[in-house]
Amino acid sequence: xxxxxxxxxxxxxxxxxxxxxxxxxxxxxxxxxxxxxxxxxxxxxxxxxxxxxxxxxxxxxxxxxxxxxxxxxxxxxxxxxxxxxxxxxxxxxxxxxxxxxxxxxxxxxxxxxxxxxxxxxxxxxxxxxxxxxxxxxxxxxxxxxxxxxxxxxxxxxxxxxxxxxxxxxxxxxxxxxxxxxxxxxxxxxxxxxxxxxxxxxxxxxxxxxxxxxxxxxxxxxxxxxxxxxxxxxxxxxxxxxxxxxxxxxxxxxxxxxxxxxxxxxxxxxxxxxxxxxxxxxxxxxxxxxxxxxxxxxxxxxxxxxxxxxxxxxxxxxxxxxxxxxxxxxxxxxxxxxxxxxxxxxxxxxxxxxxxxxxxxxxxxxxxxxxxxxxxxxxxxxxxxxxxxxxxxxxxxx
Numbered sequence: 413x414x415x416x417x418x419x420x421x422x423x424x425x426x427x428x429x430x431x432x433x434x435x436x437x438x439x440x441x442x443x444x445x446x447x448x449x450x451x452x453x454x455x456x457x458x459x460x461x462x463x464x465x466x467x468x469x470x471x472x473x474x475x476x477x478x479x480x481x482x483x484x485x486x487x488x489x490x491x492x493x494x495x496x497x498x499x500x501x502x503x504x505x506x507x508x509x510x511x512x513x514x515x516x517x518x519x520x521x522x523x524x525x526x527x528x529x530x531x532x533x534x535x536x537x538x539x540x541x542x543x544x545x546x547x548x549x550x551x552x553x554x555x556x557x558x559x560x561x562x563x564x565x566x567x568x569x570x571x572x573x574x575x576x577x578x579x580x581x582x583x584x585x586x587x588x589x590x591x592x593x594x595x596x597x598x599x600x601x602x603x604x605x606x607x608x609x610x611x612x613x614x615x616x617x618x619x620x621x622x623x624x625x626x627x628x629x630x631x632x633x634x635x636x637x638x639x640x641x642x643x644x645x646x647x648x649x650x651x652x653x654x655x656x657x658x659x660x661x662x663x664x665x666x667x668x669x670x671x672x673x674x675x676x677x678x679x680x681x682x683x684x685x686x687x688x689x690x691x692x693x694x695x696x697x698x699x700x701x702x703x704x705x706x707x708x709x710x711x712x713x714x715x716x717x718x719x720x721x722x723x724x725x726x727x728x729x730x731x732x733x734x735x736x737x738x739x740x741x742x743x744x745x746x747x748x749x750x751x752x753x754x755x756x757x758x759x760x761x762x763x764x765x766x767x768x769x770x771x772x773x774x775x776x777x778x779x780x781x782x783x784x785x786x787x788x789x790x791x792x793x794x795x796x797x798x799x800x801x802x803x804x805x806x807x808x809x
Contacts, residue, residue: 424543424612428552430602431540432559437595438503440570441561441588441624442525443670444508446494448661449522450645452581466519466763467645473756474526482534486743491535492603498597501525507589510582534750539609541737541745544773546612549734551690554681557729561674561722565667567591572663575632613742619654623748624803626739629796631755633789634732638756639763640703640785641724644669646768647717649705650775656714665715669722677726684734689797692731693790699724703782707775732756739800 425717453463480500485491504523512518552629567588574584606612648662657665683691702724706717733749740748763785 420612420614421546423606424546427602427606427609427612428540428547428555429542430598430605431536432556432580434499434598434602435556436563437560437591438499439560440567440591441503441506441563442529442567443564444507444567444571444588444591445525445585447571447582448575448584448694449509449518452509452585453515453522453712454549455581456513456518458515458519459551462519463571464804466522468764470523472528472757472761473523473775474530475760476532476754477527478534478750478753479747480536480750481531482746482753483536483748485535485750486741491539491609492607494535495532495539495582496599496603498528498530498535499595502532503528503592504596507585507587507592510585530753533732533753534746535734537740538746539721540765541733541749542609542612542742543634544734544737545614545742547752548681548685549737550681550684550691550730550748552681553734553737554678554684555729556725557677557681558674560729561670561677561726563591565670565674568663568667568670570615573641580767602672610742611684623744624739624800625746626800626803627736627748627797629792629799630732630735630739632753633792633796634728634752635755635759636785636792637728637732638759639766640700640782641728641760641763642703642706642721642767642782643760643764646771647721649704650707650771651714651718656709656711666722669725672719672722673726677730680727680730681734684731688735688738689794692735692793692797693735695727696724696793697790699727700783700786703779705771707779715783730793739803 450463450467460464485494492746502525505521505528509518509521512521540552540556541549544550570587571584574587575581578584644666648666651657651662652659664715680691680695699720702717702720704717705713706721709717734750736748736752737745767778767781770781
């Protein structure tokens, strides 16, 4: 019996590594593309308003679609087909930008890339959680996020290198076809080796009629974090406008911030598996400090603020799905993760708009808004965790 458990654990580990490779190449592709879509649209004649609307619409639609794709995955059991469809749209839309010559077509591909991510994210998260039930959800999602962020670091650097030595957005987008194809190849191999990832779960969990109160408390807490967490575009805009650092230094610092997320994610995952609540509350409390340091600090403090921003991204992508996966049945995780992401995305959109408005009015007001809204999540995490513990013991509400 023990030998069988060890064999399944080793199998789960290999599956997590394979999905991590897929994520590495995929992130190289779309994060590399996202690093230059703004200036690319500007070159094609788009206005600042168009750039903002396209970026916001893509994120909002991509997050909103996850409710539908998550429910569809759980009801049909077609996790792999949805993962393939989503990844294909997600990564192939980026090199296709090399072929367009007008901003409407480019905008459609940029939004399409986000929609592809929305299609595949709940299915991939659900399959990853099956392996996480063997290895620890924190470690599984932490390792996946580390590969994710590594790709997000390498992609923009590759694009920067192409622009520096060859020149031209078209060539930069075209080069990203290589990691895009590698992502699809790795995904195909993972599907071949693991046609039924749910077999990795130690035992089947029964379906429930509705999600628990603990789940919804985590959803509300995640929405608070999202609403108060600035998009990097606004932070970079401030660093450039206030002349805190040069435009050339900002993308390099962004790559370093992504690297911080890659390094810390698996460590946070391990800590979460051992001590969930202190890790959850402590990590988010630390990440909150990005706002006063990044928006109010001079160069040295602003650098620390950006690095904490990268740390915060790693915290969100590692700990929140770990918490959701830990309290939801395996047959409904795609729905749970998709629903959480939809609320998160709407809150991010609303919060980003509010902080953009506050930026023009008062930097201290923006920072205060960011800190207060995120701080609301901390007691919610405590209540959600205790509620989850009571529900797992079958205690009365």
